[in-house]
Amino acid sequence: MRAMRLRCPESYRQGESIQPARKVKIMLIVLQHRITNPTTAFARGQNLLDGNGAPQGTRVLQFYPSTDGNAVFCLWESNSIDELREYADAVMGDSSENSYFEVDVEIARGLPRLVGA
Secondary structure, rough: OOOOOEEEEEEEOOOOOOOOOOOOOOOEEEEEEEEHHHHHHHHHHHHHHHOOOOOOHHHHHEEEEEEOOEEEEEEEEEEEEEHHHHHHHHHHHHHEEEEEEEEOOOOOOOOOEEOOO
């Protein structure tokens, strides 16, 4: 099954730099979705891409769907894994099984440049 097309905000496609809205430690977090219901997951996932209801300081930066629609990896910035987990799990519901980890920015490669960092 081919993944459905989702709209990515224009600023993300153009490589917009990340600028934290306030002086807090912003984490970069990878969210892996194992898709259990592609039609529902991609419809709900559009809300994540659009940031609908996202906590302040939480937004998706990069979006990588598999060609078969069974998996998605996303790079997020957020104040904490718990804050992102609460938001994303509520939006996705039972349409995906989600796992999270904080990125080690000291050794990671290819990350977006943080403004003011």
